[in-house]
Amino acid sequence: MQVNDGKVRVRFAPSPTGYLHIGGARTALFNWLFARKNNGTMILRIEDTDRERSTMEDVDRIIESLHWLGLNWDEGPFFQSERKDIYRQYAQKLLDHDLAYYSDEERGEHKAIIFKIPHEKVVVDDCIHGKMEFDNSLIKDLVIFKSDGFPTYNFACVVDDALMGITHIIRGDDHISNTPKQIPLYDALGFPVPKFAHVPLILGKDKKRLSKRHGATSVQAYEQEGYLPQALVNFLALLGWSPGDDREIMSLDDLIGAFKLEGISSSNSVFDDEKLKWMNGNYIAQLPFEKYKEQVMPYLNCAMNGSINASCETVDYILRLMQSRTRLLSDIGELTGYFFNDEFEYDAKAVEKRLLKPGVIELLQNIAQTLEKIEDFTEHSTEQALRDFVEKNQISGGAVIHPTRVALTGVMTGPGLFEIMFALGKEKTIARLKRTVDFIQTLGVS
RNA sequence: GACCCCAUCGUCUAGUCUGGCCUAGGACACAGGGUUUUCAUCCCUGCAACAGGGGUUCGAAUCCCCUUGGGGUCGCCA
Numbered sequence: 001m002q003v004n005d006g007k008v009r010v011r012f013a014p015s016p017t018g019y020l021h022i023g024g025a026r027t028a029l030f031n032w033l034f035a036r037k038n039n040g041t042m043i044l045r046i047e048d049t050d051r052e053r054s055t056m057e058d059v060d061r062i063i064e065s066l067h068w069l070g071l072n073w074d075e076g077p078f079f080q081s082e083r084k085d086i087y088r089q090y091a092q093k094l095l096d097h098d099l100a101y102y103s104d105e106e107r108g109e110h111k112a113i114i115f116k117i118p119h120e121k122v123v124v125d126d127c128i129h130g131k132m133e134f135d136n137s138l139i140k141d142l143v144i145f146k147s148d149g150f151p152t153y154n155f156a157c158v159v160d161d162a163l164m165g166i167t168h169i170i171r172g173d174d175h176i177s178n179t180p181k182q183i184p185l186y187d188a189l190g191f192p193v194p195k196f197a198h199v200p201l202i203l204g205k206d207k208k209r210l211s212k213r214h215g216a217t218s219v220q221a222y223e224q225e226g227y228l229p230q231a232l233v234n235f236l237a238l239l240g241w242s243p244g245d246d247r248e249i250m251s252l253d254d255l256i257g258a259f260k261l262e263g264i265s266s267s268n269s270v271f272d273d274e275k276l277k278w279m280n281g282n283y284i285a286q287l288p289f290e291k292y293k294e295q296v297m298p299y300l301n302c303a304m305n306g307s308i309n310a311s312c313e314t315v316d317y318i319l320r321l322m323q324s325r326t327r328l329l330s331d332i333g334e335l336t337g338y339f340f341n342d343e344f345e346y347d348a349k350a351v352e353k354r355l356l357k358p359g360v361i362e363l364l365q366n367i368a369q370t371l372e373k374i375e376d377f378t379e380h381s382t383e384q385a386l387r388d389f390v391e392k393n394q395i396s397g398g399a400v401i402h403p404t405r406v407a408l409t410g411v412m413t414g415p416g417l418f419e420i421m422f423a424l425g426k427e428k429t430i431a432r433l434k435r436t437v438d439f440i441q442t443l444g445v446s
Numbered sequence: 447g448a449c450c451c452c453a454u455c456g457u458c459u460a461g462u463c464u465g466g467c468c469u470a471g472g473a474c475a476c477a478g479g480g481u482u483u484u485c486a487u488c489c490c491u492g493c494a495a496c497a498g499g500g501g502u503u504c505g506a507a508u509c510c511c512c513u514u515g516g517g518g519u520c521g522c523c524a
Contacts, residue, residue, distance in 0.1 A: 010447065013524090014524090015523080015524045017524075047521090047524060048522055049524080050523095050524065052523090053523075053524090054500095054524095103522080105522085107522065108522080112522050113522095114522090115524085127452070129452090130463090132450070132451075133450090134449075134450075136448080138448080138449065138491085140520090141522080142523085143522045144522095145522080146522040147522055148522075149505070152521090152522065152523085153523070154524090156524095157524085172515095172518095173452090173517085173518065174518055174519070175518095175519090175524095176449065176450060176451065176518070176519075177449075177451095177519040177520070178519085178524095180450090185484080190489080198451085198456070200451085200452075200517090200518095201517070201518075203516090203517075205457085207516065208517085208519075209517075209518080238458065238459080238473090239458065239459095240458090240459095241459095242458090242459055242506090244460075244461095245460075245472090246459095246460075246471075246472045246473075247472095248458095248472080248473055248474090260462095265452095265458095266451080266452065266453095267452050267453060267516095267517090268451090268452070268453095268516080268517060268518090269456095269457090269458065269459090270457060270458080271457095272456090272457045272458065272474075274457075274474060274475055275457075275458065275473075275474040275475080276474090277474090278473090278474055278475085279474085281486090281487095285487070287484095296512045297493075322486095324486055324487050325485070325487080326487045329488090330503090335517085346473090349489085377464095386483095397483055398483060400483085401482075401483040401484075402484070404483095405483080405484065411484095411485090411486035412484060412485075413484060413486080414484075414485060414486090415484090415485080415486090416482085416484085416485095417483060417484080429483090439487090
């Protein structure tokens with residue numbers, strides 16, 4: 001574990017006090033990309049020294065999310081809670097050399113141990129920000145062991161990063177002010193100081209740091225809403241990092257190939273899910289149909305109360321019509337609802353625009369009659385029949401197609417009308433035309 | 447408040463290190479047009495930015511300073 005043959009070693013070190021959120025996911029991604037790009041080693045370390053708030057469930061959730069994103073690691077997970085003796089050893093070393101002292105405050109079973117921060121200037125040459133200077137005569141001495149017997153973040157972090165041979169610490173900007181506290185600790189312990197790369201934060205639309213207040217921020221929430229991991233990863237990679245050219249849609253391999261710490265921007269970025277949705281739709285459209293179906297079926301069944309028979313040919317037919325129209329997998333219920341529910345409601349605007357026009361009742365009745373005569377009810381035969389109908393009656397195609405669409409679906413958008421008819425079948429198509437005639441009549445219009 | 451970080455279209459960004467090729471490029475969103483029976487996809491076009499002020503320089507989005515604005519940190523949390 002202490003080897004360091006010049007190879008890149010990085011770590012992702014979440015604290016298990018909640019879900020993996022978007023910001024953490026991006027930090028993990030940047031670490032992972034950097035490791036993979038440089039044939040380095042990725043380590044997962046669980047920073048669970050806060051015994052009050054850390055939970056095993058959160059550890060599991062975080063790991064699940066990392067797996068879902070497609071991020072793996074070569075060593076770990078290591079748990080800081082299991083390494084207490086190691087930290088204590090190093091704290092003792094500091095005590096022995098008079099670089100730390102016991103607190104005289106009595107708070108718990110143990111006495112806290114406090115590190116003497118040398119009053120000197122500290123310069124950090126950050127990979128992203130360049131030189132940053134701090135005056136440590138301005139800060140207080142640092143608690144490294146709490147009275148509950150566990151080390152504090154800054155101490156455990158330094159000891160672990162050193163022992164695990166971490167070469168590059170890629171972490172959030174919010175850790176910048178920890179850096180001048182950690183560097184003297186490396187020095188006091190006789191450890192080499194690693195390189196730092198402080199990644200700017202992700203902000204919400206209000207330019208405030210992204211938090212629960214901004215709605216869904218956990219990776220799991222995005223998974224549930226029907227985002228594809230490839231899309232989220234691609235989007236996250238481009239938030240605060242750029243390959244330096246105009247590429248947008250990039251696979252994991254593309255990202256690895258192009259990744260450089262220098263490409264990380266030095267300013268914060270706002271999380272805008274419009275672009276993420278666009279990207280997601282893009283990835284969904286690229287999916288082989290079988291894969292799309294596999295991914296979307298759970299959402300469809302959820303929306304339809306489990307009533308969908310996945311082996312039904314019509315379901316396949318409908319889903320094929322919907323793939324290019326799906327931006328979020330969770331959209332599928334709304335997209336296809338009218339196919340599976342005969343009692344669908346009519347959209348008010350659609351009614352006004354397409355149904356409440358003079359002669360529509362008669363028109364729909366005539367169309368029903370025309371379709372009635374068709375034996376082999378297909379996209380082609382229905383289209384042919386309606387084209388003939390249009391010609392015979394000297395009206396425009398739209399005059400027939402638009403009201404019919406609303407009669408069959410209740411809405412003005414969707415797949416081609418003849419595909420809709422075919423998916424519904426002759427019986428339902430005609431029944432819906434009749435239902436719509438009745439509906440218009442209840443509105444008191446003729 | 448103190449300390450630190452940051453500042454290009456509404457948003458993500460290229461360009462900044464190594465001043466001139468930038469009348470600032472791409473993408474999302476938006477608007478218009480083409481294709482389609484509608485929607486989505488696809489294609490075309492448009493809209494839209496160097497925060498402000500001083501320098502340095504023949505020349506600054508690019509370098510320096512100030513102002514303003516935004517963010518972060520100031521825990522025996524991580």
